[in-house]
Amino acid sequence: MSKLLRIAMVAGEPSGDVLAAGVVAELKRQYPDAIIEGIGGPHMQAAGFHSLFDMETLSVMGLVEVLSHLPAILKVKKALLMHFERYPPDIYVGIDAPDFNLRIEKALKQKGIKTVHYVSPTIWAWREKRVHKIAQAAGRVLGLFPFEQQVYDKYAVPYTFVGHTMADSIPLEPDQLAARTQLGLPENAPVLAVLPGSRRGEVDTLLPIFVQTIKRISTLRPDIHFVIPAANQHRYSQISDVLAHCEPDISHLPIHISEGTAREAMIASDVILLASGTATLEAMLCKRPMVAAYKLSPLTYKIMQRLYKAAYFTLPNLLANEALIPELLQDDVNPETLSEQIMHFFNCDNSLLISRFTDLHHTLKCDADKTAAKAVLEELFA
Numbered sequence: 001m002s003k004l005l006r007i008a009m010v011a012g013e014p015s016g017d018v019l020a021a022g023v024v025a026e027l028k029r030q031y032p033d034a035i036i037e038g039i040g041g042p043h044m045q046a047a048g049f050h051s052l053f054d055m056e057t058l059s060v061m062g063l064v065e066v067l068s069h070l071p072a073i074l075k076v077k078k079a080l081l082m083h084f085e086r087y088p089p090d091i092y093v094g095i096d097a098p099d100f101n102l103r104i105e106k107a108l109k110q111k112g113i114k115t116v117h118y119v120s121p122t123i124w125a126w127r128e129k130r131v132h133k134i135a136q137a138a139g140r141v142l143g144l145f146p147f148e149q150q151v152y153d154k155y156a157v158p159y160t161f162v163g164h165t166m167a168d169s170i171p172l173e174p175d176q177l178a179a180r181t182q183l184g185l186p187e188n189a190p191v192l193a194v195l196p197g198s199r200r201g202e203v204d205t206l207l208p209i210f211v212q213t214i215k216r217i218s219t220l221r222p223d224i225h226f227v228i229p230a231a232n233q234h235r236y237s238q239i240s241d242v243l244a245h246c247e248p249d250i251s252h253l254p255i256h257i258s259e260g261t262a263r264e265a266m267i268a269s270d271v272i273l274l275a276s277g278t279a280t281l282e283a284m285l286c287k288r289p290m291v292a293a294y295k296l297s298p299l300t301y302k303i304m305q306r307l308y309k310a311a312y313f314t315l316p317n318l319l320a321n322e323a324l325i326p327e328l329l330q331d332d333v334n335p336e337t338l339s340e341q342i343m344h345f346f347n348c349d350n351s352l353l354i355s356r357f358t359d360l361h362h363t364l365k366c367d368a369d370k371t372a373a374k375a376v377l378e379e380l381f382a
Contacts, residue, residue, distance in 0.1 A: 005034040007376075008089035009049065010080070010104065012058035012097025014198040014231045015278035017041030019119065020095045022165045022369030023376065024049045030373070038080070038092075042232070042260075052083060056234055058100055073100065081107055091380045093118055094138070105137035116379050118142040118372060120159070124151050125310035125318075131155045140379050142372050145319065146363060160375045163366025170263070170285040172361060179268035183227060183258055190224045190346060192217065193265045193288070197275035198231035200238060205295050206275050207242045211250060212335040213273065213342070218253055220343060225254040229265040271345040273338060276327060281315040284357045285364075289345035290316075291326050293333040301330055319360050324353060 007027060011017045021043035024036055028048040037050040039058065045051055053076050077100065084092070092108050094101025096119040105115040117138035123130050124147065131151065134141060140158040143149070152159035177187065185191055194214065196207040214226050228243075230236035236259045243250065243257070258265060263282060266272055272283045272290040283290045292314045296304065312318050314327045326341045 005031050006087065006089045007034055007036045007380075008038045008084060008092040008108075009036060009044070009095060010039040010058075010092075010097065010101055011041060011044060011055060011095040012039070012100055013055070014041055016095040016097060016119070017043045017055060019165055020044050020093075021047045021049075022169075023093075023118070023372045026369050026373035027376070030377070039076070052080065056232075058097055077104065080104065084108060084113075085111075089113060091116065091376065093376055095119060098134075102133060102137040106133075109137060109139070114139055114379055114382075116140050116142060116376055119144060120148045120152075122310075124148060125313075126304070126307040131157055140375065142375055144364070144368075145315075147319075160371070161366070162371040162375065163368040164281065164285075164364045165368040165372075166282055166285050167361055167364035167366070168368055170282070170361075172358060174267040174286050176267055179264045182264055183256065183261060183268050185225060185227060185256065185268050189254075190221065190271075191269045192224055192226050192342065192346075193269035193272045193274070194226055194228045195262060195265070195272065195274035195279050196228070196239070197277065198235065198279075200234065202275050203235060203238050203242070206293060206333070207239060209293075209295075209333055209335060209338070210273060211242065211246055213338040214253065214255065215250060216335045216339040217342060220339065221346065224346070225256070227256045227258060227265045227268060229262040230257065230259045231262065233259065271342055273342055276314050278315070280325070284316040284319075285361050287354045287357050287361075289325070289350045289353055291328070291338060291341045291345070293328045293338060295330055295333050316357070316360065319363070320356060324356055 009020055011020045017040055024044050024047040027034060037052060039053050039055055040049045040051045041055045057072050057076050091114040092105060093116045094105050098121040105117060109115045115138050120141050120143040121130055135157045142160050142162050144164045146161055149159055149161055180187060194210050196203045196210050217224055228239055230239050239257055266283050266286040266288055269288055272288050274290055274292055276292040276294040280292050314325060316324050
């Protein structure tokens with residue numbers, strides 16, 4: 001291809017930003033002059049990506065919750081398609097965010113532009129027939145988990161298992177002491193990492209409950225330190241505001257807030273309390289016991305109760321096909337239940353759990369960035 005290579009990408013949230021950054025870096029390594037643009041966060045931009053819009057606009061979770069953000073999302077979609085009409089990419093790679101990306105992919109595919117969808121929608125858990133919509137939008141799907149292959153094979157949709165970039169970047173035995181030093185945490189004290197989510201709505205919903213959990217745990221074990229990493233500056237300000245409203249109730253507690261250091265916080269910890277999502281996978285790869293929690297709007301929860309067919313909703317449990325970690329929903333997400341589950345991990349031997357996490361780590365360690373970039377280029381030049 002003699003002309004300048006143009007690759008379009010859209011990531012809709014921080015986890016997608018991390019996932020795509022390594023692919024951007026690998027593509028830039030092979031094609032330094034390539035224009036790679038669309039929507040991405042700081043990790044993608046640091047790798048040489050040009051973001052046309054703030055990724056925060058797309059970081060919305062929930063069937064009902066997205067409605068209030070729909071005008072802004074549709075405005076971005078329209079502007080993005082206009083940009084790609086003026087500057088047609090050679091290939092479009094949608095990273096997760098299927099409600100947004102599959103629509104863009106379908107529109108571009110109909111114009112003859114090649115498309116790839118990176119991160120399979122959870123068709124193995126609910127609404128399997130979405131695979132037909134995916135096939136109309138994407139020339140190929142790149143998947144993170146080996147159990148997805150059989151669903152795509154069933155419908156003869158091109159699928160490539162690439163593993164997960166976090167499995168490549170996180171050591172099999174993370175250095176807890178180094179992480180504590182980096183974050184200024186005490187060397188020998190027990191530490192609970194608290195991750196209320198990367199989206200504004202998640203933090204609004206979960207952090208007040210998590211703060212009450214922190215207070216309860218402190219009465220049980222006053223020696224425990226707490227670290228709350230913020231996914232970005234937006235979340236840092238939000239977390240700081242929530243904690244400020246709790247003063248003076250928690251002013252005496254050893255709570256540390258850090259920005260952009262979620263992995264270090266996980267590695268530094270002994271146990272993790274977190275919002276269910278990609279963070280549970282990262283916590284598993286960091287080999288830390290965890291308690292996962294999530295609260296949906298009542299309507300979204302009722303819809304999901306009827307549609308969701310998988311036995312579990314957290315990634316460690318889905319990968320293992322067994323209940324390795326507690327996963328709590330709705331009314332079970334309360335300070336009493338959360339603190340009880342957390343204290344169980346502080347008070348028992350977790351070596352068997354860590355061993356299971358290590359086995360799962362090996363299954364996902366596939367040099368994902370290079371494997372995904374190779375698949376994108378194969379699709380491009382096919």
